[in-house]
Amino acid sequence: MLLRDLDIALAPSPGAEPPALLIEDLHFAYPDGRVALRGATLSVARGEKVALVGPNGAGKSTLLLHLNGILRGKGHIAIGGVPVNERNLPQVRARVGLVFQNPDDQLFSPTVFEDVAFGPLHMGLSADDVRARVERALALVGMQAYRDRQPYRLSMGEKKRIAIATVLAMDPDILAFDEPSAGLDPRARRGLIDLLRNLPLTMLVSTHDMLMVRELFDRMIIMDEGRIVADGNTAMLLADQALLEAHGLEAP
Amino acid sequence: MKHIHLSDRYQNGASRIHRLEPRVKVIVTLLFIISNVILPDGAWIGFALSFGLVTLVCALANIGVFFALKRSFVALPFALVAVTVVFTTPGQPLAGWQIGSSALIATDTGVVRFFSILARSWLSVQMAIVLTAVTPIPDLLHALRHLRVPPLLVAVIGLMVRYLTILSDEALRLMRARDARSVGSGGSLLWRAQVTGNMVGQLFLRSYDRSERVYQAMLARGFDGRFLTANPHQMRAHDWWALAGTVVALALIHVAGMAL
């Protein structure tokens, strides 16, 4: 695909910076033949915070897994103008912080500290920098006291917060969160919302938490059956009763 | 049911032993194993002193004096394979059994050799248990890399440890799900065999899927085959002392083993 042409076509004015995230006509089928994405297209500007909603099985998780090349569908994806391909993978992975829907898939180290340190260590940082980053990331999610605990022994909500810390420690430009508020208690959920609000990063957050969507995200993308069926101002989309109903959603 | 997790092997602590450079711990363990191997048959004093050394290390590490002994029994059945030497080593006959047309004759040197083999393997296993109890797995892998073990081999060991953890996790979950749905001791033997068969298949599929996703998560965070750790790896004075102390102790054990 002619990346440069695309960028120019989509950029608001010539010479402006490329979108933080660009997905063009993305198709994907799982190895068992199940088609999960049928031509998804979206573009997220730098610093924009976007909610990704839709019924179970809509393809939200599948879409997010494409952002750092874990799944490789047909179509074009670029992160800050850099196309996601084999050669650019390390660079793309350092830029996109992906939090998986299931924290058990994300946490694999014997201690919380080692898990959060995994990303920074592989970025080639010094031991002191790694330690500083781990402390900061754990502090951001309010889990400093857990640094020596074993991840597999934590509760779901605690695991979720550690999973978020593992990504924050890598200092990414783009956060791609898959249902970050699911399973959190009200205080942790509040903490997460405040955290997301205060982080000056580009975000694409898949969620069923419509209250959080209304509170936090100005823009909302609705997915259904592998397609993007609506993309626009959150307040306006939430007011469209017929649209929400057609895709199994409810206004908060 | 108690669930022993693979990474539970590591006993968190800040003892002198824990703080040793991982390379030193690996080398000390290897030296200890080699020393056991070359102790002659019947060097009971030597074996006893070696056991004393393991116990001392356990005590210094604050993990309980008999920590290694208690966990070492799992390895014993494997050592029992050596029981054939009782009958195959030439020496004074002690006892004999007639089985069909062939005779089994236990000899005195055979018995001594058997118990020596038992002592060697048992002691070696104990030190290996201590090693994994005082060294986090990533540090251990890192040390192996420093000791010039081929990177591919180290990566394979590292992934194996990760995946074994996943496997035991999934097994636990499946068993919980089964127990939650079976009343009392649960149906007939046939039924239970069927359920178990299904579970093994499920276990394979589920852990396969999950190890794939965990691997993806590792890739997403920049994994490139290396296992890194934030713990500094430097030989400091007390590391050299520990190494020297081990060599001296093992030498003394050998002198005592030969002389007495």
Ligand SMILES: Nc1ncnc2c1ncn2[C@@H]1O[C@H](COP(=O)(O)OP(=O)(O)OP(=O)(O)O)[C@@H](O)[C@H]1O
């Ligand atoms: N590993 C897989 N193999 C085969 N099909 C899969 C796999 N993972 C997901 N699917 C299918 O792909 C479709 C999209 O799944 P996806 O997980 O992306 O949905 P989602 O929007 O994240 O749903 P949810 O809100 O439940 O998390 C679903 O129909 C699902 O059954």
Ligand SMILES: [Mg+2]
């Ligand atoms: Mg999902």
